[in-house]
Amino acid sequence: MISKTPKPPYYAVIFTSFKAGYSKEYDETSKRMIALVSKQQGFLGIESSRDEIGITISYWDSLDSIKHWKNEFEHKIARQRGRDEWYSEFKVRIALVERDYSFVK
Amino acid sequence: MISKTPKPPYYAVIFTSFKAGYSKEYDETSKRMIALVSKQQGFLGIESSRDEIGITISYWDSLDSIKHWKNEFEHKIARQRGRDEWYSEFKVRIALVERDYSFVK
Numbered sequence: 216m217i218s219k220t221p222k223p224p225y226y227a228v229i230f231t232s233f234k235a236g237y238s239k240e241y242d243e244t245s246k247r248m249i250a251l252v253s254k255q256q257g258f259l260g261i262e263s264s265r266d267e268i269g270i271t272i273s274y275w276d277s278l279d280s281i282k283h284w285k286n287e288f289e290h291k292i293a294r295q296r297g298r299d300e301w302y303s304e305f306k307v308r309i310a311l312v313e314r315d316y317s318f319v320k
Numbered sequence: 321m322i323s324k325t326p327k328p329p330y331y332a333v334i335f336t337s338f339k340a341g342y343s344k345e346y347d348e349t350s351k352r353m354i355a356l357v358s359k360q361q362g363f364l365g366i367e368s369s370r371d372e373i374g375i376t377i378s379y380w381d382s383l384d385s386i387k388h389w390k391n392e393f394e395h396k397i398a399r400q401r402g403r404d405e406w407y408s409e410f411k412v413r414i415a416l417v418e419r420d421y422s423f424v425k
Contacts, residue, residue, distance in 0.1 A: 216373070217338070217373070218336075218411075220413075223413075227334065227415050229332065229334070229417075231322050232322075235425070262373060263373075263375075264370055264371050264374060264375045265369055265371055266370055266371060267369075268369050269369060270369045272334060272336075272375065298423060302423065304322060304422075304423065304424045305322070306421070306423070308325075308419070309417070309419045309420070310332050310417040310418060314413070315411060315412060315413040316411070317409075317410070317411045318407065318410050
């Protein structure tokens with residue numbers, strides 16, 4: 216689903232990744248993280264797609280909320296396993312959304 | 321491929337979309353647009369993934385370069401066809417990347 220984010224400005228965390236291989240635990244953790252992130256303070260939405268490359272974008276009200284999520288206990292453990300086991304490469308970009316527009320047929 | 325963008329700040333254009341259905345012409349135009357965008361002034365990289373939802377992020381040196389690409393002749397025609405034929409829904413977000421970090425195993 217395309218996230219129904221509020222009027223800008225708001226923040227986007229762009230996570231682009233390659234997986235090291237298939238992992239059932241990755242898939243389970245990924246689902247759990249989506250459920251968990253949705254309950255965080257300042258969370259505005261998430262969009263995620265994977266073919267060869269994976270792109271996940273979460274939207275936030277502030278840098279503080281992003282930092283809070285980064286340090287959330289279960290998320291910290293998942294992030295560490297991501298580095299140790301699941302990803303061969305990733306990049307995180309923190310960006311301020313200045314403008315947006317939508318099209319719906 | 322994960323784009324080798326320069327040190328922030330730089331811009332990201334986040335394009336999130338749902339297609340109306342399969343179209344061979346969409347696939348051809350999509351490839352042509354990726355070749356074309358890569359030659360534009362101020363272009364820094366592109367990352368794209370599609371499963372149900374499609375996410376394409378292009379990176380730019382400035383708002384001017386983004387505007388220039390938006391008005392590029394072939395791209396304008398493709399964008400109009402996107403609205404008329406190919407997409408059921410999309411959202412465009414223009415964001416200033418303030419920070420980034422990478423992980424490579």
